[in-house]
Amino acid sequence: MKAKRNSIFSTSDGRNYLVPFALVTTLFFLWGFAHSILDVLNKHFQDTFEIGRAESALVQAVVYGGYFLMALPAGRLISRYGYRAGVLTGLVLYGVGALLFIPGSHINSFPFFLFSLFVIGCGLTCLETSANPYVTVLGTPSAAERRINLAQSFNGLGWIVGPLVGGLLIFGEDASQIALPYTIIGAVVLVVAAVFSRVRLPEIKDDTTDERAARPLRQHRNFTWGVAVLFLYVAAQTGINSFFINYVTEAGIGIGDRTAALALSFGGMGLFVLGRMGGSWVMNYVRPDRLLLLFAVGAALTMALVCGDFGWTSIGALFACYLFESIMFPTIFSLALRGLGAHTKRGSSLLIMSIVGGAIAPVTMGLIADRSASMADGFVIPLVCFVAIGAYALRYKRLVEA
Numbered sequence: 336m337k338a339k340r341n342s343i344f345s346t347s348d349g350r351n352y353l354v355p356f357a358l359v360t361t362l363f364f365l366w367g368f369a370h371s372i373l374d375v376l377n378k379h380f381q382d383t384f385e386i387g388r389a390e391s392a393l394v395q396a397v398v399y400g401g402y403f404l405m406a407l408p409a410g411r412l413i414s415r416y417g418y419r420a421g422v423l424t425g426l427v428l429y430g431v432g433a434l435l436f437i438p439g440s441h442i443n444s445f446p447f448f449l450f451s452l453f454v455i456g457c458g459l460t461c462l463e464t465s466a467n468p469y470v471t472v473l474g475t476p477s478a479a480e481r482r483i484n485l486a487q488s489f490n491g492l493g494w495i496v497g498p499l500v501g502g503l504l505i506f507g508e509d510a511s512q513i514a515l516p517y518t519i520i521g522a523v524v525l526v527v528a529a530v531f532s533r534v535r536l537p538e539i540k541d542d543t544t545d546e547r548a549a550r551p552l553r554q555h556r557n558f559t560w561g562v563a564v565l566f567l568y569v570a571a572q573t574g575i576n577s578f579f580i581n582y583v584t585e586a587g588i589g590i591g592d593r594t595a596a597l598a599l600s601f602g603g604m605g606l607f608v609l610g611r612m613g614g615s616w617v618m619n620y621v622r623p624d625r626l627l628l629l630f631a632v633g634a635a636l637t638m639a640l641v642c643g644d645f646g647w648t649s650i651g652a653l654f655a656c657y658l659f660e661s662i663m664f665p666t667i668f669s670l671a672l673r674g675l676g677a678h679t680k681r682g683s684s685l686l687i688m689s690i691v692g693g694a695i696a697p698v699t700m701g702l703i704a705d706r707s708a709s710m711a712d713g714f715v716i717p718l719v720c721f722v723a724i725g726a727y728a729l730r731y732k733r734l735v736e737a
Contacts, residue, residue: 579599611662
């Protein structure tokens, strides 16, 4: 029974990668926290610096811009020195960027905070470029989607803790303590870096036995379309998270910033985690691309209700969307990498580069909301993205066979 339970971490030659998987999974929590607290910062900076929604969206733009600029260098670093080097580089940059919030809180300059977040974004790029493809190869290839969804469940836990910490500290009685959560996480990240510097992670060779793996990367249509679709998914997710607090507090139902931040943490992100854990189990019985299609349809329907601005009904739909979008990133990532063989590390860096979608959507949604004076109108952007994701899932089998 035990061997069966751990089978997704075992390979055909009898090797078991449960321990490396558990170590790397801690990284998923750390970058989940880093991303989710941005959504609290967004609203905080609107109030503190008296800026509009489009300008405050630069908080997300600089982080995801770091992904675009750092993805290829991170890929080359990993190809030359291995996954462990990528992890260590990412942790150091993440920790340094977080600790920059200490002088930033004294300078109290929005551009300086943006620079600090950019450094964090560069670190997160290295972590994601290393960890996402690494967990897909820590066991049998047929269970890759299940493994990455399981690992990303812990990323979801970070998404819960971020708004919780941000809501209590940043929107607390002493809002000047903006550096406190970043000081804590910076110290924790550097301690984790010290641990990883002492740990030897097994380097996994890419499978080159598949005939498809010998083809040029651009001929893998599941990958090329996967890059575009992952861009759209991150755009949708980041846009929704960025303006969740704005949408809820502007709905006219008497909810304040702090309550909305806590609702995002326990409600939205709670459903997000449950969706990823449940999705990993459901993939025992349902093909990942089919489950992705089902969830994309659900997400599109909920976004349509959010755009309609129907009060509590739309807010309920906004929460439900977190359940439907839960499996999308890890599933798209794994489906896009399937069959790449020796191209896996380079393919991973290009997929991580596509995360720059998170820099574009919040600004676009903010501009729409500022001009229309309705936050609901901005959510048409995620709606379009989810429709495109559904189309990718529907055609996935044909793309793989092409």
